[in-house]
Amino acid sequence: MDRPAAAALGADLRKHVALQPADLVPDGLISPADAAALRPVTETFRMRITPQMRTAITRADDGVGLQFVPDRRELNVLPSELTDPIGDGAHSPTKGITHRYPDRVIFHVTQVCEVYCRFCFRREVVGENGVLPAGDVAAALDYIRRTPAINEVILTGGDPLSLSPRRLHEITTALAAIPHVGLMRIHTRVPVVAPNRITPEMIAALTAPGLQTWLVLHTNHPQEFIPEAVAALDLLRTAGVPLLSQSVLLRGVNDSVAVLKSLFTTLLRLGVKPYYLHHCDLARGTSHYRTTIAAGRALMRALRGQISGSALPTYVLDIPGGFGKVPITADYFDGGADGRWQVTDPNGGTHIYHDPE
Known part of the structure; x- marks a missing residue:
């Protein structure tokens, strides 16, 4: 092009x-x-x-x-696939907020992304509207203020870094003014897919006194790290913004030891700690992307012997229906015969998960 x-x-x-x-x-x-x-x-x-x-x-x-x-x-939409696969709506006390865990909330500040991933678990709503209206932002902040158990706010969307630095700064400073909020996490693809947006003004908007910001980069393949992306990550790291990553295990994209090894070691070399490897959610029309859980576990076992533990993320499943995120380990998963798993959620509840045929 x-x-x-x-x-x-x-x-x-x-x-x-x-x-x-x-x-x-x-x-x-x-x-x-x-x-x-x-x-x-x-x-x-x-x-x-x-x-x-x-x-x-x-x-x-x-x-x-x-x-x-x-x-x-x-x-090709399967009966098991869901419009809201991780249950955002089931835990939404006010527009723009998902409160699934006691100490943290997801703050959906926009429905706009710089790219629309074909496997996105919010693909039904991403791009439908723009930024969260001012009245809804105010209501969301009021909910956070009156809920002292909330210590961490996770900005997501859409992509929070698709906002202007001015608008992002307003949100950051409002959160920093809430005494019981000490952490802000930003989930974003922007530093890789739109690295030109990582400007000094954007970096300044990420932080405020009294609020520790963590940036979680979504990336799935080492080919995404074009020179401009590497430069953007260097700017963030030099500015002192702690960097984590989350990836999605995708059939045909990164479901091999070679690709995951390259991805995770590249991230670590760029100053980004691999954090989560997500099992692909049950979003509508995404079955061709999903591996089996057994295949994912085999990949993680193989990687453990080949790369540093600091380069290994936690392999997780967001239990369909809004029951929370759990590591895909023997502590949470039982069974596996014919692709049928019993999954235990963080509160001790059990759920059945079926691998694709």
Whole structure:
């Protein structure tokens, strides 16, 4: 893709315009014949790719292309797949807040991302609206103020770093003014997929006196680390922002020892501690991305003998229905015959999880 075209696309993306399959034809990522056939996919699940990730894709079926280029298999929705697979709505006391655990809340500050991942567990709502309206932000902050058990606020969306530095600074300073809130975690893809947004103004907006900020980078494949992304991570690290990562185990993208080893060791070398490896959630139209739990556990066993423990994330499952996140270990998982698992949640409840056939 030539640079003028990338710049024009970047202008469109700043207006939060979703792409259509035909937009990927000039890059050879979608054939003209497939463009029309893929329209129902993008009409159901929005498509958005930054210029930086367009340059990182060498072909539609590589480790980056598979994450962002639409696929007809997305229209294959299984009965087990859910509109809200991790149960955000079941734990929402006010708009913009998910309060699943006593000491922390998720604050959905926007529904906009710089890229729309084809496997996203919030793919039904991402891009539907823009930033959380001011009245809802005020109500969310009021809920946090009157709930003293809350020590940590996790900004998510959408992607919090798609906000302007001014708006992000307003949220950061408001949280810092709440005496019982000491931690803010930001879940984002921006430093890799839109590294141009990591400016001194954005970095300044991440912190406020009395509030410890952690940035959790979502990345799934070492091919995502283009030079601009490496530079953005260096800026954050130099500014003293602690960096963690979370990845999703995706069939065909990173479900091999070689790719995961490269991903995790690259992250550690860039100053990012691998934190979570998520088993792919039961989002609608994502069955072609999911591995089995047994396959994921085998990968983690193989990795443990090949890379440093500091480079190993925790392999986790968000139990469908909103019952919480648990490590996929023998302490939480029993069974496995015919893909049927009994999963114990943090409160001792048990749930049945079925692997894809």
